[in-house]
Amino acid sequence: METxxxxxxxxxxxxxxxxxxxxxxxxxxxxxxxxxxxxGGAIMPVYDAMYDYKDQLKHILTRHEQGAIHAAQGYARxxxxxxxxxxTSGPGAxxxxxxxxxxxxxxxPVVCVTGQVAKHLLGTDAFQETDIISISTPVTKWNYQIxxxxxxxxxxxxxFYIARSGRPGPVLIDITKNAQxxxxxxxxxxxxxxxxxxxxxxxxxxxxxxxxxxINQAKKPFIVFGQGVILGQAEKEFKAFIEKTxxxxxxxxxxLSALPSSHPLYVGMVGMxxxxxxxxxxxxxxxLIAIGMRFDDRVTGDLNTYAKxxxxxxxxxxxxxxxxxxxxxxxxxxxxxKSLVKILPFIKxxxxxxxxxxxxxxxxxxxxxxxxxxxxxxxxDITMGExxxxxxxxxxxxxxxxxxxxxxxxxxxxxxxxxxxxSNITSGGLGTMGFSLPAAIGAKMAAxxxxxxxxxxxxxxxxxxxELGTILQNKVGVKILILNNEFLGMVRQWQELFFDKxxxxxxxxxxxFVAVAKGYGIEGRCVTDRKNLKAAIKEMIDSKEAYVxxxxxxxKGKVFPMVPAGASVxxxxxx
Amino acid sequence: MKEQLYTIxxxxxxxVGLLNRIxxxxxxxxxxxxxxxxxxxxxxxxSRFNIVTYITEDQAKVVTKQIEKQIEVIKAxxxxxxxxxxxxxxxxxxxxxxxxxxREIQNIIxxxxxxxxxxxxxxxVISKTGRRQDTEDLYNQLKPYGIMQFVRSGRISVSKNKMxxxxxxxxx
Numbered sequence: 001m002e003t004x005x006x007x008x009x010x011x012x013x014x015x016x017x018x019x020x021x022x023x024x025x026x027x028x029x030x031x032x033x034x035x036x037x038x039x040g041g042a043i044m045p046v047y048d049a050m051y052d053y054k055d056q057l058k059h060i061l062t063r064h065e066q067g068a069i070h071a072a073q074g075y076a077r078x079x080x081x082x083x084x085x086x087x088t089s090g091p092g093a094x095x096x097x098x099x100x101x102x103x104x105x106x107x108x109p110v111v112c113v114t115g116q117v118a119k120h121l122l123g124t125d126a127f128q129e130t131d132i133i134s135i136s137t138p139v140t141k142w143n144y145q146i147x148x149x150x151x152x153x154x155x156x157x158x159x160f161y162i163a164r165s166g167r168p169g170p171v172l173i174d175i176t177k178n179a180q181x182x183x184x185x186x187x188x189x190x191x192x193x194x195x196x197x198x199x200x201x202x203x204x205x206x207x208x209x210x211x212x213x214x215i216n217q218a219k220k221p222f223i224v225f226g227q228g229v230i231l232g233q234a235e236k237e238f239k240a241f242i243e244k245t246x247x248x249x250x251x252x253x254x255x256l257s258a259l260p261s262s263h264p265l266y267v268g269m270v271g272m273x274x275x276x277x278x279x280x281x282x283x284x285x286x287x288l289i290a291i292g293m294r295f296d297d298r299v300t301g302d303l304n305t306y307a308k309x310x311x312x313x314x315x316x317x318x319x320x321x322x323x324x325x326x327x328x329x330x331x332x333x334x335x336x337x338k339s340l341v342k343i344l345p346f347i348k349x350x351x352x353x354x355x356x357x358x359x360x361x362x363x364x365x366x367x368x369x370x371x372x373x374x375x376x377x378x379x380x381d382i383t384m385g386e387x388x389x390x391x392x393x394x395x396x397x398x399x400x401x402x403x404x405x406x407x408x409x410x411x412x413x414x415x416x417x418x419x420x421x422x423s424n425i426t427s428g429g430l431g432t433m434g435f436s437l438p439a440a441i442g443a444k445m446a447a448x449x450x451x452x453x454x455x456x457x458x459x460x461x462x463x464x465x466x467e468l469g470t471i472l473q474n475k476v477g478v479k480i481l482i483l484n485n486e487f488l489g490m491v492r493q494w495q496e497l498f499f500d501k502x503x504x505x506x507x508x509x510x511x512x513f514v515a516v517a518k519g520y521g522i523e524g525r526c527v528t529d530r531k532n533l534k535a536a537i538k539e540m541i542d543s544k545e546a547y548v549x550x551x552x553x554x555x556k557g558k559v560f561p562m563v564p565a566g567a568s569v570x571x572x573x574x575x
Numbered sequence: 576m577k578e579q580l581y582t583i584x585x586x587x588x589x590x591v592g593l594l595n596r597i598x599x600x601x602x603x604x605x606x607x608x609x610x611x612x613x614x615x616x617x618x619x620x621x622s623r624f625n626i627v628t629y630i631t632e633d634q635a636k637v638v639t640k641q642i643e644k645q646i647e648v649i650k651a652x653x654x655x656x657x658x659x660x661x662x663x664x665x666x667x668x669x670x671x672x673x674x675x676x677x678r679e680i681q682n683i684i685x686x687x688x689x690x691x692x693x694x695x696x697x698x699x700v701i702s703k704t705g706r707r708q709d710t711e712d713l714y715n716q717l718k719p720y721g722i723m724q725f726v727r728s729g730r731i732s733v734s735k736n737k738m739x740x741x742x743x744x745x746x747x
Binding site: 322 | 592603647648649
């Protein structure tokens with residue numbers, strides 16, 4: 001460690017304390033005010049130390065460690081700060097793994113602290129010993145096992161620096177019990193640099209000029225933006241860039257809310273269940289400008305037929321993403337909050353009206369064939385889309401929408417209106433069912449002034465439904481919408497389309513969700529009839545406390561448009 | 576794009592767990608590592624990995640970037656065989672009586688320019704440094720007489736072109 005961190009000159013004061021107390025001090029110094037976790041044997045000294053710092057560090061007892069890390073993720077994604085969670089060794093640590101993998105693939109800054117058996121027991125298969133360092137290695141940005149107290153300040157400082165800088169990600173710090181109990185002279189200085197780690201490259205002028213030349217000459221340019229805009233807090237810079245260039249732009253799943261959905265240049269979402277026009281026209285643009293996104297396969301479909309006609313300009317912070325999936329003709333390395341500003345002087349002001357009209361034409365087609373029926377259905381069954389539309393009409397795009405994974409997620413992301421950034425919290429890369437409820441808890445605690453709506457299907461809600469207990473105990477005012485179609489809907493849709501309607505294990509029974517909510521002291525209501533929908537949603541939003549609204553929706557609804565797996569984006573189907 | 580041998584050279588901090596972190600990058604992509612060597616480097620407190628693997632250049636690029644992305648990796652490079660000077664060392668343990676009973680063995684050792692490392696009552700050990708084919712040839716020549724133990728090191732290599740690693744570190 002000594003060789004790895006740069007010297008930094010802040011005044012130091014050394015105080016004698018235990019490793020456990022030092023951990024708590026480090027968390028507080030790094031700005032953590034809320035930590036999600038679950039106690040257990042190997043982490044007990046830290047819990048004991050936390051007991052004395054209740055006024056500075058609020059601990060939220062979740063009902064499962066997976067709930068703890070998803071809550072920390074939700075907290076991080078809404079606040080733009082580092083989320084934190086804590087668990088014991090063995091099962092406590094392994095229960096975090098899904099959330100760690102989720103945070104890694106969706107670039108969420110989280111610091112996880114896990115207890116570990118004492119150093120002399122390492123490798124003996126002691127009670128609740130598990131090699132969480134090896135287990136978490138492929139899914140963490142960095143991890144480290146502390147075996148003596150004196151390592152704590154430097155390692156913790158490094159952990160926070162790594163989690164939040166550059167392309168953010170999860171860091172796991174495993175601390176043996178002896179290190180928690182040892183006393184040492186504590187002094188803390190924040191980490192400001194690591195010689196082997198360069199969080200973001202300085203933006204190169206030659207790259208900017210090369211990119212600008214391609215953009216200036218483009219006849220049919222098209223922008224796809226991702227979460228990099230939000231993580232770089234570059235929403236304003238991004239808006240200035242698109243408004244000067246006049247280029248139509250589409251969002252990835254995680255980029256949603258970086259730009260208000262009502263913006264005239266916004267043409268929708270790309271990807272497997274994205275909008276028709278941006279998918280289709282990806283293969284007709286002459287320049288594709290990717291901004292803070294990573295060409296996930298759910299965005300590109302078949303790579304061999306993805307935007308082959310176009311020159312690719314890629315603004316990206318992570319060098320490993322450049323030309324990983326799609327070869328960049330003009331890469332612009334660096335944080336988009338700098339590159340998008342620095343490129344402006346080289347960019348000509350422009351408008352692309354007739355090109356924009358092509359998007360509008362295809363959008364009209366999508367409205368006629370898909371959207372109108374989804375949002376104003378003629379049948380008796382309630383569609384997922386009309387529920388989202390009703391939410392929009394009450395929240396006016398001001399709410400934080402936290403979705404789970406599956407059909408409801410695609411529908412919510414397609415139809416939710418967003419006026420504010422950091423309003424779309426979803427498990428994109430990993431596709432973790434059970435994400436929404438705990439993530440919404442963290443989101444609400446990070447932004448208590450905002451309306452936070454957790455949207456789940458009847459499958460996903462049952463994966464972490466125990467977190468209703470966390471809501472009960474902490475009085476977290478999240479609104480919980482369950483779109484119940486009595487199926488694992490997305491898998492059912494694939495079975496219908498690609499597996500000969502053999503509905504293997506997709507019909508799913510659910511408990512009486514309203515009764516379950518009631519058991520947890522949470523108000524709830526179930527809507528089966530359209531005529532009650534509007535009032536129920538209003539009642540949910542108006543509630544000052546947590547509220548569960550179950551809506552029984554169309555059982556065999558399908559999400560369209562759709563780019564079938566492995567197909568080209570331009571082969572997107574409308575029905 | 577054709578697959579060929581690439582040597583990936585990685586300069587790193589000397590930390591527990593980094594080997595695992597680098598290995599998982601190959602494992603995740605189902606790429607087999609042909610040879611691996613870790614040692615100190617020309618820079619104090621900096622370790623150097625030499626990883627040899629049979630992949631395409633596109634894969635080499637991606638893997639090198641993924642390795643470099645790891646926090647404790649200072650810099651990673653990939654090179655073809657033509658761009659490097661490389662060697663491996665093999666050692667062979669052979670029963671001592673063969674040395675006296677089989678005159679031919681003495682000729683093999685002499686002709687191969689192998690080095691006798693040690694001679695004990697029951698066995699002797701020779702070592703041979705060179706390219707894979709050289710150590711392989713010696714193995715094949717000795718095999719009919721019986722080899723008690725054989726082991727070969729990972730490839731060690733230096734690039735013909737300069738790597739800007741030292742300047743990189745002094746600039747930090």
